[in-house]
Amino acid sequence: MNWDIILDSAGLYLSGLRLTLGLTLASLLFSFLLAVPLALAKWSGGAVTRAIISGYTLLFRGTPLLIQLFLIYFGLAQFELLRESWLWPWLSSPLVCVLLAFVLNSAAYSTEIFAAGLAHLPRGEIEAARAFGMSAWVRTRRIYLPAMLTRSLPLYGNEAVMLMHATSLASTVTLMEITGVARNLTLNYYIQFEPYVTAGLLYLILTLSLVGLLHWAERRWAGYLVQR
Amino acid sequence: MRYALSSLCLATLLCTGAQALAQQPIKIATDATFPPFEYIDAQGQLAGYDVELAQAVCEAAELDCELIAAAWDGMIPGLMSRKYDALISQLTVTEERRRSMAFTEVYSRPVFRFVGRDGSEYDFVEGDLAGATIAVQTGTPMDAFVSRHFPRSTIKRYDSSSAAYLELVSGRADLVMSYEAQITYGFLSDRGREGFTLMGPRYTGQDAPEFGEGVAIAVNKRNDALREKLDQGLAKLRETGAIEALDAKYLGGE
Numbered sequence: 001m002n003w004d005i006i007l008d009s010a011g012l013y014l015s016g017l018r019l020t021l022g023l024t025l026a027s028l029l030f031s032f033l034l035a036v037p038l039a040l041a042k043w044s045g046g047a048v049t050r051a052i053i054s055g056y057t058l059l060f061r062g063t064p065l066l067i068q069l070f071l072i073y074f075g076l077a078q079f080e081l082l083r084e085s086w087l088w089p090w091l092s093s094p095l096v097c098v099l100l101a102f103v104l105n106s107a108a109y110s111t112e113i114f115a116a117g118l119a120h121l122p123r124g125e126i127e128a129a130r131a132f133g134m135s136a137w138v139r140t141r142r143i144y145l146p147a148m149l150t151r152s153l154p155l156y157g158n159e160a161v162m163l164m165h166a167t168s169l170a171s172t173v174t175l176m177e178i179t180g181v182a183r184n185l186t187l188n189y190y191i192q193f194e195p196y197v198t199a200g201l202l203y204l205i206l207t208l209s210l211v212g213l214l215h216w217a218e219r220r221w222a223g224y225l226v227q228r
Numbered sequence: 229m230r231y232a233l234s235s236l237c238l239a240t241l242l243c244t245g246a247q248a249l250a251q252q253p254i255k256i257a258t259d260a261t262f263p264p265f266e267y268i269d270a271q272g273q274l275a276g277y278d279v280e281l282a283q284a285v286c287e288a289a290e291l292d293c294e295l296i297a298a299a300w301d302g303m304i305p306g307l308m309s310r311k312y313d314a315l316i317s318q319l320t321v322t323e324e325r326r327r328s329m330a331f332t333e334v335y336s337r338p339v340f341r342f343v344g345r346d347g348s349e350y351d352f353v354e355g356d357l358a359g360a361t362i363a364v365q366t367g368t369p370m371d372a373f374v375s376r377h378f379p380r381s382t383i384k385r386y387d388s389s390s391a392a393y394l395e396l397v398s399g400r401a402d403l404v405m406s407y408e409a410q411i412t413y414g415f416l417s418d419r420g421r422e423g424f425t426l427m428g429p430r431y432t433g434q435d436a437p438e439f440g441e442g443v444a445i446a447v448n449k450r451n452d453a454l455r456e457k458l459d460q461g462l463a464k465l466r467e468t469g470a471i472e473a474l475d476a477k478y479l480g481g482e
Contacts (some may be wrong), residue, residue, distance in 0.1 A: 074391075077398030092400050174384045183301060184385070187367030190328050192305040 039114030060108035117152030263414035289461030320440035334442030363401035
């Protein structure tokens, strides 16, 4: 066993942990901001809006995230036109490409989760809100959004954990998150077991923290949905 | 009669069992992303310098070999855990690698070079190359070399050498470091590579210990018998001039 190599690389793992955490939180934030309006638009919009949003979620939920990441990172780089455009300084950065892939992918899943949450909203609540004379904006803010978010919290929690695990793909485009650090150690020291076990343990700790946070949020905001 | 028959059956059973053991082919792994040394051809078959060499060595040593395309990151650990019996993948022999595995005699001494865009100029004096982005395959001699000698550059590490070239073509990397022959016959020879050229000094094992003693076949440390057989095969090929013929076929007779 070569645990001394792991101990010597503690600093690498720490910076990997920071990057994994940063990627997860940033992707969750941006995908949430994208998914909420998309879910509302899909639920309340016309046939064309619904078709466009469904097309988007089908595309990103129907293909593997790794393919999406490779298409954005390597695929787009193939086009001379793009390489000479103002977009290139952004798209040449692996961090931007990774975030773009994770946000678009996660937003697709989150949109469907939130839209399903809205679909389960009892008609009575909407009618009551209308009867009170609430405007569309007030209804959205006070009825639809809270109902949508609380009802989809358990499913959204799964998506958040899945997204955190998916950040391990970032190492394929040179970002040294936890998996990248482990891969690098296997390639330089020819040991496989210790680096990946350490990486697995770090992911486990992150997952348990995230799950704890989500459980707390569920009790705090979605407690009223529990059948008594 | 019955007794004789059953003992005959038993004998054949034992024999086929022993034969199966003897016929277990030697598993030789290679990372097929390194043309012209090892790559997957248009028919989906393993091909290249090392692949032909491995086949010739096995034939000369009268070994039954099976070549396997393996991923670079799992290859050396796979040899150490005996998933593979040998590796032939332009592996350079270094002090550090000798601690983890055994090597046959060296069969080639590569030269290492940079490749970059035509017209771009870099100062390759030690410690410089500041600001340049260098792409290399992780865990290779080139990775060790640029990590040690060009700490002020940005080094990007990839699982395969082909990914490093992709980054050079897309402009995300300024330089790629690899084997000179690999750059010439595996990258520059392809269509649309007119804008790229070899750069900097020609490095060999004499210039830096990271570049090792040369290229050899790697074998598990506890498998001396196989190493000796492969060495005998290599010696035969050297006598018959088969290695020179391979050099001529793939590397323009260098």
